[in-house]
Amino acid sequence: MAENAKLTSAEQIVVKFTGDSGDGMQLIGNQLTALAALDGNDVNSLPDYPSEIRAPAGTIAGVSGFQMCLGDHKIYTAGDAPDVLVGFNPAAVKHSAKFVKAGGMIITNSDSFTEKALEKIGYSGNPLEDGTLSGYDVKAIPMTTLVREALAEMEMPIAAKDRCKNFFTMGVLCWLFNKNKQLVLDFIQQKFGPKATKPLLKVAQANTLAFKAGLNYGETTIMFQERYDLGAAQIEKGLYRNITGNDAAALAIAAAGEKAGLQPFIGSYPITPATDLLHYASEFKDVDLVTMQMEDEIAGICTAVGASCAGNLAFTTTSGPGLALKTEAAGLALMLEVPLVIVNVQRGGPSTGLPTKTEQSDLLQSMYGRNGDSYMPIIAANNPADCFDATFQAAKIALKYRTPVIVLTDGYIGQGSCPWKVPKMDELEDLKPYVNFWIPEAHKGEEYVSYKRDPETLARDWAIPGTKGCQHRIGSLEKDETGAVSHDPLVHQQMTEFRKAKVDNLAQVLPEVEVNGKKSNKILVISWGGTFGAVKGAVDRLIADGKPVSGINLRWVWPFPPNLGEIISRFDKVLVPELNMGQLSLMLRAKFLVDVQSLSKVQGDPFREFEVIDKVNEMLGE
Amino acid sequence: MADTQLTKKYFASDAEVKWCPGCGDFAIMNAVRSGMVAAGKPRDEVAIVSGIGCSSRFPYYMETYGFHTIHGRAAAVASGLKVANTDLDVWVISGDGDSTAIGGNHFIHAIRRNLDLNYVMINNKIYGLTKGQYSPTSEVGQYSKTSPYGVLDYPMDPLKVAVSLGGTFVARGIDKNMKLNEEVCVRGALHKGFSMMEIYANCVIYNEGAHDKLTNKEEGANFHIILRDGEKMIFGVNSQYCLVQDGFGVKAVKVENANQADILVHDEKDAEMAAILSGMRPDNGLPIALGVIYADDRKKTYDDMVYEQIDAVKQKRGRTMDQIMQEGHTWTV
Ligand SMILES: Cc1ncc(C[n+]2csc(CCOP(=O)(O)OP(=O)(O)O)c2C)c(N)n1
Ligand code: SF4
Ligand SMILES: [Mg+2]
Numbered sequence: 039m040a041e042n043a044k045l046t047s048a049e050q051i052v053v054k055f056t057g058d059s060g061d062g063m064q065l066i067g068n069q070l071t072a073l074a075a076l077d078g079n080d081v082n083s084l085p086d087y088p089s090e091i092r093a094p095a096g097t098i099a100g101v102s103g104f105q106m107c108l109g110d111h112k113i114y115t116a117g118d119a120p121d122v123l124v125g126f127n128p129a130a131v132k133h134s135a136k137f138v139k140a141g142g143m144i145i146t147n148s149d150s151f152t153e154k155a156l157e158k159i160g161y162s163g164n165p166l167e168d169g170t171l172s173g174y175d176v177k178a179i180p181m182t183t184l185v186r187e188a189l190a191e192m193e194m195p196i197a198a199k200d201r202c203k204n205f206f207t208m209g210v211l212c213w214l215f216n217k218n219k220q221l222v223l224d225f226i227q228q229k230f231g232p233k234a235t236k237p238l239l240k241v242a243q244a245n246t247l248a249f250k251a252g253l254n255y256g257e258t259t260i261m262f263q264e265r266y267d268l269g270a271a272q273i274e275k276g277l278y279r280n281i282t283g284n285d286a287a288a289l290a291i292a293a294a295g296e297k298a299g300l301q302p303f304i305g306s307y308p309i310t311p312a313t314d315l316l317h318y319a320s321e322f323k324d325v326d327l328v329t330m331q332m333e334d335e336i337a338g339i340c341t342a343v344g345a346s347c348a349g350n351l352a353f354t355t356t357s358g359p360g361l362a363l364k365t366e367a368a369g370l371a372l373m374l375e376v377p378l379v380i381v382n383v384q385r386g387g388p389s390t391g392l393p394t395k396t397e398q399s400d401l402l403q404s405m406y407g408r409n410g411d412s413y414m415p416i417i418a419a420n421n422p423a424d425c426f427d428a429t430f431q432a433a434k435i436a437l438k439y440r441t442p443v444i445v446l447t448d449g450y451i452g453q454g455s456c457p458w459k460v461p462k463m464d465e466l467e468d469l470k471p472y473v474n475f476w477i478p479e480a481h482k483g484e485e486y487v488s489y490k491r492d493p494e495t496l497a498r499d500w501a502i503p504g505t506k507g508c509q510h511r512i513g514s515l516e517k518d519e520t521g522a523v524s525h526d527p528l529v530h531q532q533m534t535e536f537r538k539a540k541v542d543n544l545a546q547v548l549p550e551v552e553v554n555g556k557k558s559n560k561i562l563v564i565s566w567g568g569t570f571g572a573v574k575g576a577v578d579r580l581i582a583d584g585k586p587v588s589g590i591n592l593r594w595v596w597p598f599p600p601n602l603g604e605i606i607s608r609f610d611k612v613l614v615p616e617l618n619m620g621q622l623s624l625m626l627r628a629k630f631l632v633d634v635q636s637l638s639k640v641q642g643d644p645f646r647e648f649e650v651i652d653k654v655n656e657m658l659g660e
Numbered sequence: 661m662a663d664t665q666l667t668k669k670y671f672a673s674d675a676e677v678k679w680c681p682g683c684g685d686f687a688i689m690n691a692v693r694s695g696m697v698a699a700g701k702p703r704d705e706v707a708i709v710s711g712i713g714c715s716s717r718f719p720y721y722m723e724t725y726g727f728h729t730i731h732g733r734a735a736a737v738a739s740g741l742k743v744a745n746t747d748l749d750v751w752v753i754s755g756d757g758d759s760t761a762i763g764g765n766h767f768i769h770a771i772r773r774n775l776d777l778n779y780v781m782i783n784n785k786i787y788g789l790t791k792g793q794y795s796p797t798s799e800v801g802q803y804s805k806t807s808p809y810g811v812l813d814y815p816m817d818p819l820k821v822a823v824s825l826g827g828t829f830v831a832r833g834i835d836k837n838m839k840l841n842e843e844v845c846v847r848g849a850l851h852k853g854f855s856m857m858e859i860y861a862n863c864v865i866y867n868e869g870a871h872d873k874l875t876n877k878e879e880g881a882n883f884h885i886i887l888r889d890g891e892k893m894i895f896g897v898n899s900q901y902c903l904v905q906d907g908f909g910v911k912a913v914k915v916e917n918a919n920q921a922d923i924l925v926h927d928e929k930d931a932e933m934a935a936i937l938s939g940m941r942p943d944n945g946l947p948i949a950l951g952v953i954y955a956d957d958r959k960k961t962y963d964d965m966v967y968e969q970i971d972a973v974k975q976k977r978g979r980t981m982d983q984i985m986q987e988g989h990t991w992t993v
Contacts, residue, residue, distance in 0.1 A: 076991045225989070279990045289985055296981050305740055323973035325981050328743060328966060333769040337736040340729070340766070344709070344740025347727055348748070352740070370730050460990065463982050503707045503725035503741070503748050511673070511719050513728025514712075522675070523720070 043256075045216060048266045050109030052117030053211070056134045057126030058095045059087070059102040066124075066204045067104030068455065069225070070211060071280050074108040075457045076221045078270030081108045081280070082421070082571065084116035084454040084644065087394045096158050101133040108215075110269035114421070114571030116454060118646040122214075124207060126150065129159045131171075138174060145210065147203065148178035177261055181206055188251035192244050202248035209252020216267045222249055274459060281458040283425035283451040284312065287355070287381055288319035290429035292327045295351045297430075298437060298469035303350040304329045305341030310393040311449040312357045312383035319355075335363035339380070343367055346376040349475065349502035351433060355381040357449075358400050359390060362407065368442055369408045372537065373514050375489070375498045377436035381429060381445045383452040386642050395642025396449035398567055399618035404444045405596060405625065411534050413541040415439075416596040418446040418567030423458035425451060428593070430466065437472040439540055440497040446595065448568045448617070450644045476501040478508065488512055488521035489533075496540040545597040553605060555581050555588030561654055562609035564634075566592040566622055569615050569645055576650035587654055595622065603630050611657055613637060615650050668693040671703055673723040684835030684861025685715055688782055689722075691833065691859070692751065695778065695845030696724070701749040709738040711763060713755035714788035715861070732763025735770040738777055739962075746776070746963045749849070756783040757795040760816055764796075767818075771825045771854050773962040778848050778855045781818055784863040785870045792866030804866070818858050819938040823931065823954060828853035830938060830954040834860040836875045840886060840950060852957045874948055883942045887951040889928045895947050903946075910936055912946055928955040 053070065055063045064085050071081045083106035093100035107117030119139040125131035127150040138144060151164055165171055166178045181203045188206070189199045205226070212219050223246060230242035256262060281289075295302025306316050306329065320329045328350070332338045339354040346352035356364060361382045371378040384400045386392025404416050415435055419428035425447050432443040476486055476499040486508040490499045501508035510521055516533060518524040553562075554577055565573035570591050577589035590605060592598070606612055606626070612634045614623045620636035627634050637653045639645060671693045679685050696706055706724035710716035712731035719726025725748075729737045734752045742750045752770075759767045759781045770777065786804060787793040794804040794811045797818065801810040822830045829851040833841035841859060848855035860871045874884045878897070885895035885903070893903040894915060902923045903910045910924060927933065934954035940946035960968075979987075 072989045072991075078993070228989075273993045275993050277986060277990055277992050279986070279988050281988075292984070293981055301744065303740065303744060305736075322984060323970045324977045324979050325984060326970060328970070330740070330743065332736065332739075333765050336733060337739075337766050337769070340733045340736030341740030341743070343729075344727075344737035344742075345744035346740075347737070348707075348741045348744035350740075350744040352744075366730055367733060370733075374727070460985050463980075463985075502745075504705055504745060506704055509704045509706075509723060509725050511675075511722075511726035511728065513719070513726075514730050515728065 043262050043265050045265050045267050048268055049111065050107055050113065050117070051122065051215065051266055051268065052105065052107045052120045053122045053124065054103060054105040054120035054134060054137065055124045056101050056103040056130035058100050058130070059093065060095065061102070061126050062204055063102045063104045066207060067106055068280065069208055069222075071106055071455060072225065073208075073212065073217055073221055074215070074268075075278060075280060077217050078273070079108040079110065079268050080113040080271040080273060080457065081106060082113045082116050082454070082456045083107075084450055087453070096127055096129050096155050098129050098133050098159060101130050103134065108268060110271050112271065114574045115644065115647065118648050124211070128155050128161065128165070131165065132159050132161070135171060135174065140173060141175060143175045143177060144171060145177045145179065145207070147181040149180045149182035179210070179255065179261070184251055184255060185248050188247050189244055192240070192247070194240060194244060198241070199244065202244050205245040205248040206252040209249040209254075210256050212249075213253050213256030214262060214265055216265055219253055276459045278457045279460050280455050281423055282314065282453055282455045283419060283422035283447050284315040284383065284453065285318045286423055286425040286458060287429045287445070287447065288315045288322070290426045290433070291319055291353050292322045292325050293463065293466060294430050294433035294469060295327065296325060296463065297466050298351050298433065298473050300349065300351040300473060302327045303342060303345040303352045304355060305332055305338045305345065305352070306330070306355045307332055307335045307338045307360060309335070309357045309360045311385055311452050312355050312360070312381070314453065315355050315381065315383065335360035336367060339364040339367040342378055343371050343374070343376065346371065346378050347374065347502070351377065351437070353379045353381060355383070357383045357385045358387045358403070361400055361403060365408045368414070369410065369412050370514050371442040372412050372414060374512055375440045376500070377433075377440055378442040379429065379432045379436050379445060380442060381447065384446060384448040386640070392642045394449065396568065396644060397617045397640060397642065398446070398448055398569070399621065399640070400446065401595065401618065401621040402624070404446060411538060413538050413596070414442050414444055415541055415544055415594065416444045416446060417593060418595050419451055420567065420570035420591065420593065422451050422454050422456045426458065434467065434469055434472055435544060437469060438497060439495055439544060440500055441540060446567055450568045475505065476508065477505055486510065487519060489517065489519045491536065496536055496543060542597055545600050548594050548597070548599050550601045551590045551592065551599045551605060553588050553590055554578070556586075557588070557605070558608035559588045560586035560610045561588070561613060561657055562606065562611070563587060563589045563613045563615065563650065563654065564592060564622070564626070565589065565615065566595050568617065572645035572647050572650055573615060575647040576654070579647065580651060580654055585654065585658065592622070598629060606630055606632055611635065613653060613657060615639070615645055615653070617644065666697045666700060666702070668697060671696050671706075671723055673721055675720045677721050678717060679714060680865055682864040683714070684784060684863070685718070685782060687835040687838055688780065688841060688859050688861060689718065690838065691841035691845040692753070692780060693722075694842040695849035696749065698846040699749045699849040705747060706749045706751070707741060708751045708753060709734045709741060710753040711755065711758035712789065713758045714863075715753060715755040715782035716758060718753040732758050732761070733766060734758065735763060735766040735777075735779070739770055739773070739775050742775055742777055743963050743966055746967065749778070750776075751778045751780065753780050753782065755788070756781060756785060756797040756818070757787045760796040760818055768821060768825055771822050771827045771856060774826070774828055774853045774959055776852055776854070776961040776963050779857060780845070781856070781858045782861045783818070783858050784861045784867055786863050786867035788863045788866055817939055819856065819953065820935070822856040823934045823938045826959070827856050827954065828956055828959050829855040829952070830934060831856070831952045832858045832860070832948070832950050834871060834874060834950060835862055836871075837950070844952065847952055847955065851955060853959060853961050873942065883947055884950050885947040887926045887937065887949055887953060889926055889952065892923045892925055894923065901947070910946070928952055931956075
């Protein structure tokens with residue numbers, strides 16, 4: 039009985055949902071995320087899509103997942119091994135049981151363990167009964183039966199009733215994690231709302247009943263001996279919203295346009311895992327965001343270059359293979375010296391690679407993947423919410439320096455979500471001062487010279503078509519200060535140096551990196567982009583254990599922050615965990631001549647804290 | 661700029677023109693300037709976007725905004741430029757290789773979208789800039805540096821492509837006929853929508869005489885027809901031939917052998933006839949069609965629709981940026 043279940047306080051809980059792609063794993067995951075966040079926890083999550091959208095139901099290939107970590111403190115990743123797995127069918131349990139913590143809980147729908155279903159995944163016996171899962175605390179709940187019973191009075195198709203088992207599960211979890219049930223009830227009302235049509239109201243009613251049945255099940259059965267209680271995390275005051283990295287980047291694009299007083303423009307071509315960004319951004323017509331879905335990635339970036347030339351704030355969004363196609367035109371933007379932001383949501387490569395899996399292997403492509411000496415600033419987002427700021431900052435730098443800027447995110451942060459403190463538009467930095475088009479009225483008596491540069495930023499004077507009397511010609515060929523084509527060897531030398539210096543100069547205005555831990559120590563662990571969370575969590579724990587370890591995170595991956603070399607020199611060893619074969623390591627070695635050690639992982643999956651901890655301990659000789 | 665007289669000279673820059681003497685591109689530049697005069701926009705509201713090739717040097721010689729981009733991508737760059745600022749008069753200048761080989765994808769999709777661009781494809785049936793390789797519009801058997809024994813590829817006909825994609829203005833000129841080119845460029849400039857103008861040009865260095873069959877004084881007129889809306893389709897050195905219906909197609913017959921009533925009359929708005937006219941070739945016994953083959957500006961342009969849709973969404977949803985950011989499932993800490 040309920041009273042028998044002990045309430046154990048926990049600092050964090052890792053939950054993983056797995057089921058058929060069609061079963062709505064992201065939906066239930068997002069619901070629990072919202073519930074936990076509303077209840078004061080910090081949360082971080084990671085969806086895990088199969089690469090075949092229509093893989094047969096009930097097969098291992100068709101399993102889709104969603105992992106999340108909720109805690110009473112700042113949560114940086116979706117967590118290591120799950121404490122609780124909710125596997126909706128035998129395939130889901132078979133696929134994910136191995137990830138669960140030893141002794142961890144596996145909740146499943148026992149009704150789904152039919153002979154046929156088991157056969158599909160090559161089980162001869164029933165793993166719920168034959169000891170296969172003896173290392174875990176298995177809760178086999180006849181979900182289908184219970185939900186159908188709870189909805190017996192409702193007149194609706196059986197299939198629709200069965201879909202309510204997600205809310206039944208929410209009920210069980212709400213009870214198990216001691217969450218405020220009213221929040222879920224409100225949510226159902228809010229979602230299907232008073233404005234809902236009749237059939238939708240019916241769905242709301244059915245979900246409410248299923249949810250209550252789940253709550254009751256937790257309370258009244260003796261199945262659960264333990265419940266978890268998570269305290270509230272210290273969270274900055276404000277309005278929050280759970281957001282994916284892709285959605286955050288889409289919002290930043292529209293927001294940056296408005297703050298710059300320019301029409302925002304996206305030229306793009308769909309590609310996993312960047313597509314959601316384009317989906318969401320395509321809805322923002324009412325705030326003047328123009329999106330053009332072009333015939334390919336080349337056209338995507340070329341329209342963006344054209345829009346930029348006309349004075350829009352232009353973006354192109356893509357993933358690895360698309361970035362490869364964009365290289366020549368990225369060089370064009372660099373040569374024309376017009377602002378452009380390229381958002382690249384990295385995925386497993388090379389070639390088509392692992393479309394739905396995360397990786398950080400486009401760093402060298404972003405750095406060096408163009409013909410000629412062509413440097414561009416690169417900023418990497420640390421987590422889903424940070425995609426907003428990273429994209430916004432990129433727009434600012436692109437405008438200020440008249441340069442293309444690459445934003446690197448990845449499948450993990452692009453599709454993962456976390457709570458985001460929603461900024462107010464008037465709190466965001468005004469980007470208008472960086473637009474600074476050249477207009478004759480502001481330069482009385484001066485002639486417009488297209489490649490005359492600001493002495494400090496080296497940004498060129500920029501007059502857009504339509505500016506009175508400033509008509510001029512520019513192009514992809516090397517040119518002199520007037521924009522006229524020039525093959526003079528010294529002009530090329532000088533212009534190449536200008537283009538490089540422009541990017542190098544940016545380093546001087548970048549914020550210094552802050553060290554997490556002692557400023558001088560045995561081991562320095564460097565994270566960038568999506569490895570931020572796992573490294574931060576790992577270093578915090580190592581420091582708490584008294585280990586001589588510090589950490590830093592690189593937000594701008596190029597140019598390197600001004601004090602980076604100096605920080606590195608104060609450590610005996612440097613470790614860079616990366617979801618690639620050591621790309622940042624290579625850049626750091628080249629730049630600072632240090633023996634950087636690389637912890638490389640290319641398994642389509644982000645780092646877990648323990649992997650970083652184990653590596654550090656190994657380096658410490660422990 | 662009502663006080664400035666728009667003349668061809670007004671659109672000419674003082675950059676030294678680097679085409680070979682005798683290159684067909686000179687004549688085309690002259691026609692494009694006439695088109696700009698007709699369009700009536702001051703030169704600081706005109707933008708020319710080009711790809712890479714001899715022909716793509718064009719913007720440097722024009723006193724307008726000019727963007728000499730990368731090989732094959734002019735249509736895509738121009739699409740973004742036009743959508744970003746619909747007030748501009750935007751011209752694309754591209755070679756046959758630039759448009760139909762490396763840039764084929766952008767070329768066809770720009771036509772399909774019916775962006776309001778003036779697209780001039782200078783077709784010399786050769787890669788000039790890279791010193792003489794065959795192109796997708798080269799003739800079977802044509803000799804070039806990469807086809808020393810003759811081209812094996814069948815050529816593509818860009819205007820047939822344009823018509824099949826629902827192009828709203830499809831016309832052809834030829835360097836030697838300056839007056840016709842001016843007409844084509846003026847009509848193209850005034851057309852609202854994608855104006856596809858293919859202009860045959862002679863590359864005196866790498867494909868000299870490529871269009872002689874059409875231009876030679878003795879019998880050139882027997883191999884092309886200059887179309888005029890509402891006029892009978894009659895051609896030939898002595899206007900001795902005409903076009904008449906032949907099943908679903910057309911055929912050329914001697915005027916003297918035709919029934920006056922059977923001689924076809926050109927109708928610029930007849931898309932089905934345009935499909936036939938755009939594909940006529942002397943090797944099929946039909947004259948190359950010059951002039952305006954098809955013109956109909958009833959189809960909305962992409963760039964107009966972009967802003968109509970924005971206005972519609974503003975009416976319907978009208979959210980502010982703050983509202984959008986605060987949408988979804990939010991909570992307050
Ligand atoms: C990516 C790329 N590939 C190849 C080239 C080399 N290239 C420049 S122009 C050109 C062909 C030009 O032919 P066309 O478009 O017909 O123009 P024309 O010179 O005949 O006017 C080629 C192959 C290039 N500049 N860029
Ligand atoms: S090479 Fe041919 S196309 Fe190029 S400028 Fe000379 S004549 Fe004209
Ligand atoms: Mg050519």
